Amino acid sequence: MSYSMQEQENKLSLIKSGKWYDFPEIYNLFSFSEDKGERCIGYVLDYIKKNDLKIKNPVDLGSGTGKIYDQLIKEMNYNGDVYLVEVNPNMIQYLIKKYGNEVKVLKSKIAEFQLKEEKSNFIISSFGFPSSLFDHENCIRELKNVYQNLTDDGIFITIGWNEKWDDELSLMWKNYVCDNSIRRINGVRNCNLKWYINDIKTSIRFDDFKQRDFVLHTLFGEKAKEDFANSTQLEWSMHMGITIHTKKQLKTILKGLEKENEGN
Ligand SMILES: C[S@@+](CC[C@H](N)C(=O)[O-])C[C@H]1O[C@@H](n2cnc3c(N)ncnc32)[C@H](O)[C@@H]1O
Numbered sequence: 001m002s003y004s005m006q007e008q009e010n011k012l013s014l015i016k017s018g019k020w021y022d023f024p025e026i027y028n029l030f031s032f033s034e035d036k037g038e039r040c041i042g043y044v045l046d047y048i049k050k051n052d053l054k055i056k057n058p059v060d061l062g063s064g065t066g067k068i069y070d071q072l073i074k075e076m077n078y079n080g081d082v083y084l085v086e087v088n089p090n091m092i093q094y095l096i097k098k099y100g101n102e103v104k105v106l107k108s109k110i111a112e113f114q115l116k117e118e119k120s121n122f123i124i125s126s127f128g129f130p131s132s133l134f135d136h137e138n139c140i141r142e143l144k145n146v147y148q149n150l151t152d153d154g155i156f157i158t159i160g161w162n163e164k165w166d167d168e169l170s171l172m173w174k175n176y177v178c179d180n181s182i183r184r185i186n187g188v189r190n191c192n193l194k195w196y197i198n199d200i201k202t203s204i205r206f207d208d209f210k211q212r213d214f215v216l217h218t219l220f221g222e223k224a225k226e227d228f229a230n231s232t233q234l235e236w237s238m239h240m241g242i243t244i245h246t247k248k249q250l251k252t253i254l255k256g257l258e259k260e261n262e263g264n
Contacts, residue, residue, distance in 0.1 A: 013221030062128020
């Protein structure tokens with residue numbers, strides 16, 4: 001889609017219209033403004049170091065514009081191939097153009113991706129897993145597929161919200177997109193995961209007002225841009241959380257979820 005069409009779309013919030021992933025350049029500005037101090041990436045790098053992980057075939061689920069590859073995977077030692085799992089055709093095109101043969105882009109849903117040659121011992125997702133937080137069945141399907149693609153010594157990491165919706169960015173969401181806090185979920189990431197670290201205090205921070213206004217306008221809509229027209233705010237707090245599970249722990253969680261299903 002061209003930028004002029006995009007301008008027309010922007011009268012509405014692209015998030016609200018469900019089209020924000022169709023515009024990788026805009027999404028990229030948002031994504032790389034989140035957790036700019038890379039606190040969450042820091043925790044994961046520390047975990048890798050502390051546990052002396054020997055990573056093989058790292059996989060990033062719901063890669064978007066490649067934040068996890070750029071900020072984390074490139075910083076770690078690993079063997080084998082890097083896999084970026086993404087479903088949106090525009091994001092896929094963006095990733096292929098950005099990285100060429102450096103990575104393997106898997107055009108697939110998280111619930112369906114398959115590592116054909118070798119499994120991975122390191123599957124991670126930043127704001128990608130689960131792909132639809134309030135769809136419990138799909139969360140389980142995705143978790144099962146992660147399990148299938150992990151080696152026996154593998155781990156699964158998610159980086160995302162703390163799920164309390166108690167930060168300033170969640171308030172923006174509530175004001176301009178929808179209120180997530182009123183929706184019920186079944187445990188962490190809606191599939192009974194456990195926190196490794198929760199309530200990580202970080203923020204989304206824009207470089208300048210031009211960037212801020214562009215992102216507010218396009219992603220949150222015209223009203224958001226107008227509401228902040230006289231404000232000097234460039235930063236909104238974000239409260240994030242990280243989960244880390246071994247394959248063995250995922251097995252126990254999946255068994256528990258199956259039992260819950262049988263009971264319903
Ligand atoms: C919130 S973005 C996160 C992007 C990136 N990981 C980051 O942290 O900036 C979620 C990404 O997951 C992709 N996505 C959504 N549903 C998906 C699915 N079922 N399977 C694979 N990717 C999906 C979207 O197209 C989008 O690029």
